[in-house]
Amino acid sequence: MGDKANAHSGAAGRAPTADRPSAVRNVVLVGHSGSGKTTLVEALAQTAGAVNRAGRVEDGGTVSDYDEIEHRQQRSVQLSLVPVEWGGCKINLLDTPGYADFVGELRAGLRAADAALFVVSAAQEADAVMGSTHAVWEECAAVGMPRAIVVTHLDTARTDFTRLTEICAGLFGGDDPDAVLPLYLPVRGEESADGHAPATGLVGLLTERISDYSTGVRREDPPDETQRPLIAEARGRLIEGIIAESEDETLMDRYLGGEEIDLKTLVDDLEKAVARGTFHPVLAAAPAADGGKQGLGTVELLELITGGFPTPLERAAPVVTSPEGAPRPVLTCDPDGPLVAEVVKTSSDPYVGRMSLVRVFSGTLRPDATVHVSGHGLTDRDHEERDRHDADERVGALTSPFGKQQRALAQCVAGDLACVGKLARAETGDTLSAKDDPLLMEPWAMPEPLLPLAIEAHSKADEDRLSQGLARLVAEDPTMRLEQNQDTHQVVLWCLGEAHAEVALERLRGRFGVQVDTVPHRVSLRETFGGAAAGRGRHVKQSGGHGQYAICEIDVEPLPAGSGIEFVDKVVGGAVPRQFIPSVEKGIRAQAARGVVAGHPLVDIRVTLRDGKAHSVDSSDAAFQTAGALALREAAAEVPIRLLEPVAEVSVLVPDGYVGPVMSDLSGRRGRVVGTEQAGPGRTVVRAEVPEIEIGRYAVELRSVSHGTGSFHRAYARHEAMPPHLADKLREQEERDSG
Numbered sequence: 001m002g003d004k005a006n007a008h009s010g011a012a013g014r015a016p017t018a019d020r021p022s023a024v025r026n027v028v029l030v031g032h033s034g035s036g037k038t039t040l041v042e043a044l045a046q047t048a049g050a051v052n053r054a055g056r057v058e059d060g061g062t063v064s065d066y067d068e069i070e071h072r073q074q075r076s077v078q079l080s081l082v083p084v085e086w087g088g089c090k091i092n093l094l095d096t097p098g099y100a101d102f103v104g105e106l107r108a109g110l111r112a113a114d115a116a117l118f119v120v121s122a123a124q125e126a127d128a129v130m131g132s133t134h135a136v137w138e139e140c141a142a143v144g145m146p147r148a149i150v151v152t153h154l155d156t157a158r159t160d161f162t163r164l165t166e167i168c169a170g171l172f173g174g175d176d177p178d179a180v181l182p183l184y185l186p187v188r189g190e191e192s193a194d195g196h197a198p199a200t201g202l203v204g205l206l207t208e209r210i211s212d213y214s215t216g217v218r219r220e221d222p223p224d225e226t227q228r229p230l231i232a233e234a235r236g237r238l239i240e241g242i243i244a245e246s247e248d249e250t251l252m253d254r255y256l257g258g259e260e261i262d263l264k265t266l267v268d269d270l271e272k273a274v275a276r277g278t279f280h281p282v283l284a285a286a287p288a289a290d291g292g293k294q295g296l297g298t299v300e301l302l303e304l305i306t307g308g309f310p311t312p313l314e315r316a317a318p319v320v321t322s323p324e325g326a327p328r329p330v331l332t333c334d335p336d337g338p339l340v341a342e343v344v345k346t347s348s349d350p351y352v353g354r355m356s357l358v359r360v361f362s363g364t365l366r367p368d369a370t371v372h373v374s375g376h377g378l379t380d381r382d383h384e385e386r387d388r389h390d391a392d393e394r395v396g397a398l399t400s401p402f403g404k405q406q407r408a409l410a411q412c413v414a415g416d417l418a419c420v421g422k423l424a425r426a427e428t429g430d431t432l433s434a435k436d437d438p439l440l441m442e443p444w445a446m447p448e449p450l451l452p453l454a455i456e457a458h459s460k461a462d463e464d465r466l467s468q469g470l471a472r473l474v475a476e477d478p479t480m481r482l483e484q485n486q487d488t489h490q491v492v493l494w495c496l497g498e499a500h501a502e503v504a505l506e507r508l509r510g511r512f513g514v515q516v517d518t519v520p521h522r523v524s525l526r527e528t529f530g531g532a533a534a535g536r537g538r539h540v541k542q543s544g545g546h547g548q549y550a551i552c553e554i555d556v557e558p559l560p561a562g563s564g565i566e567f568v569d570k571v572v573g574g575a576v577p578r579q580f581i582p583s584v585e586k587g588i589r590a591q592a593a594r595g596v597v598a599g600h601p602l603v604d605i606r607v608t609l610r611d612g613k614a615h616s617v618d619s620s621d622a623a624f625q626t627a628g629a630l631a632l633r634e635a636a637a638e639v640p641i642r643l644l645e646p647v648a649e650v651s652v653l654v655p656d657g658y659v660g661p662v663m664s665d666l667s668g669r670r671g672r673v674v675g676t677e678q679a680g681p682g683r684t685v686v687r688a689e690v691p692e693i694e695i696g697r698y699a700v701e702l703r704s705v706s707h708g709t710g711s712f713h714r715a716y717a718r719h720e721a722m723p724p725h726l727a728d729k730l731r732e733q734e735e736r737d738s739g
Helices: 037-047 068-073 100-112 122-127 131-142 161-172 228-244 251-256 263-276 298-308 460-476 498-510 578-594 621-636 656-667 698-706 724-738
Strands: 024-030 080-086 089-095 115-121 147-152 180-182 184-188 199-204 210-212 219-221 280-284 340-349 353-362 370-374 390-394 398-402 405-408 417-421 431-434 451-457 481-484 491-495 516-519 526-529 533-541 548-558 565-569 605-613 641-655 672-678 683-691 711-721
Touching: 024 037, 024 100, 024 131, 024 298, 037 080, 037 089, 037 115, 037 147, 037 298, 068 498, 080 298, 080 398, 089 100, 089 298, 100 131, 100 340, 100 353, 100 498, 115 122, 115 131, 115 161, 122 147, 131 147, 131 161, 147 161, 147 298, 161 180, 161 184, 161 280, 180 228, 184 210, 184 228, 184 280, 228 251, 228 263, 263 280, 263 298, 280 298, 340 460, 451 460, 451 498, 460 481, 460 491, 460 498, 491 498, 498 516, 526 548, 533 621, 548 578, 548 621, 565 578, 578 605, 578 621, 641 656, 641 698, 641 724, 656 672, 656 683, 656 698, 698 711
Parallel strands: 024 089, 024 115, 115 147, 147 280, 180 280, 565 605
Antiparallel strands: 080 089, 184 199, 199 210, 210 219, 340 353, 340 431, 353 417, 370 390, 370 431, 398 405, 398 417, 451 491, 451 516, 481 491, 526 641, 533 548, 548 605, 641 683, 641 711, 672 683
16 A cells, blocks of 8 residues: 555654655544444544543544534534654544534545545444435445445444444445445454443454453453354455455356455555445444543554555545646656645634645645645625636645644645645635746535524724624634625525534634624515506705796506516606606615615516606706605506515425425425426435525424434525515514614
8 A cells, every 4th residue: 555654753743754755654534423433533643643531522622623613512513633743654533523414524535535435333223324424425436436434323222233334324325235244343352230231342354363451551462262153244244345346257156156365455454445445344443441541442443544545646635726727747756746735714813923734645745835826716705706716825734634723744745634824815725836837726516504693793992893704704614604684684604504504603702802793684575566657856956046946747558577677768758857767767766776665676577758847947856866766666656566575486406205204394384396306216306486484493403303414505596475464564674673
């Protein structure tokens, strides 16, 4: 698997470093919330000697979860990098949040990694592999990312490990369940008074040797003759699974013919199959007991990472172009090649300012170098403008993060990760490249924020800081969208879910010093005439000196949806002088923008100016604008004014088993289901048109309906008339809110 002799340990407080890509392993941990990812990272760090004692999530003392918000909530809310050294390799462990609201952090981790560890909790067998975890597995499969499965909580659970591996094989194995098989089986200790026998060791199915962790330090024992009959079936199935993935086509025939395949051949073929992403081993792991130094299965897991997972040399880099989009040659993971790195995470440190976690795909990144920042500029999400993503910038200090600590680095070679300080212009997803040869990497898929959070500054002092705080917040998190709604005059922060919104508010308060209040989110309503009407606008004032005189008569009729406002001039005989007809139209359009009943813009009407009067001295542009507005208001008082609500086109992607509940739920939201279509094996897209006021919290509620397996997209379709009883109820609510 490459030369492993050039990684150096950071156990004494110095950061692990690598001077070549072959000495690097980038591994992301994936799993639902509570599966034990952070605890596993802590256990691996302790076994590797990076920490002397493993911390606990409950105590707020882990390396990964160092943010105050994570301490309070006792869960991960952001991507965290924990580098350790093992077997001559630098292993970059990327701990990701398991909660669905923070899937943007997970996507960043997947971008930075070359392999994935899927963490499944044995303590929650029924829900051990949630739909969201399975969806990420499919994403990894689509790009051929190597994957392994780690079963946690075996030290406390009563779960049958064999049964759990069968569940994983059925869900993750697809058409080939023999591609998901255990490498080890747990060895149970003596039963306690409650009948529970904790796992104290592992027996290797290939070596048949026992790894005894009962003392807190791994001890390897020779094969136990009493164990062989117990593991024979699992061992035979594993060997057949490995041989099926072997590049030696004669190996299966030799094995079935009774030949004993030597251990080295099996291990070599296993490592190659894992690195190719065609075989997915299942392992078990647990933190060390009190006073112990090595947790159950952690040595075996570290050996799989260094021996079976690919180096950055074996993984294809993302496609690059010039900033203008012109094709460029395919990147190779060469420290001497052109510099290409990508910002996978941006954060603000109260002491050192903005920190950018970058993955170097080509070349070598060094402190104090000048690089070119190129980016896609998420202006659709109100992120910074494009010109801030196409400029030269000087790299500050180069460090390796380890919890709150930042350890200095002399360089970061291709394939490795590092933090860059004080990149003022770079945002998450931006590309760093040589200033004389700027490049741009293709973006990775980011989830669409679909939960609106309307906010207001708590005080005048907060109002002055709010815009800057929000700008920094969306710069750090590309899964947030900032909207300044011109119709409702609300500041809206679009998030992925309630937990995402809660963290955003906490960061505004704690990190940027901005106190905000949340207010009900309002949709952009419209008004229109419920029938034809006529209006007369009379604006006559004489108070000495130059007076004001303007009279106009109009007819108003409703138009089909989407027609806007039409203005027709049918004045004859010069009743309204030609120079003042545009003034009437301007006044009418201004009044329409302000609304005629509840302050919502008036649309889809035709206004015909048919008569009027003017004065040779006192008539003016301003007078006829006022008269036009008065005429429209008078016409509006003659007929019912209908309230129009925005309707969204909604596409919901769910497993086939949830199509019925989703369609029923959409119908309950006054939605019209317009069709369904298959979207791959076992998944269906439900298309519907739903009033936007009914789907404000759909990002949260769909998770409940689909048990976390669904996703949706929405797009504005049109405005439609709201049912009268709902319109009356809404107007009453608006009056109470304004009063």
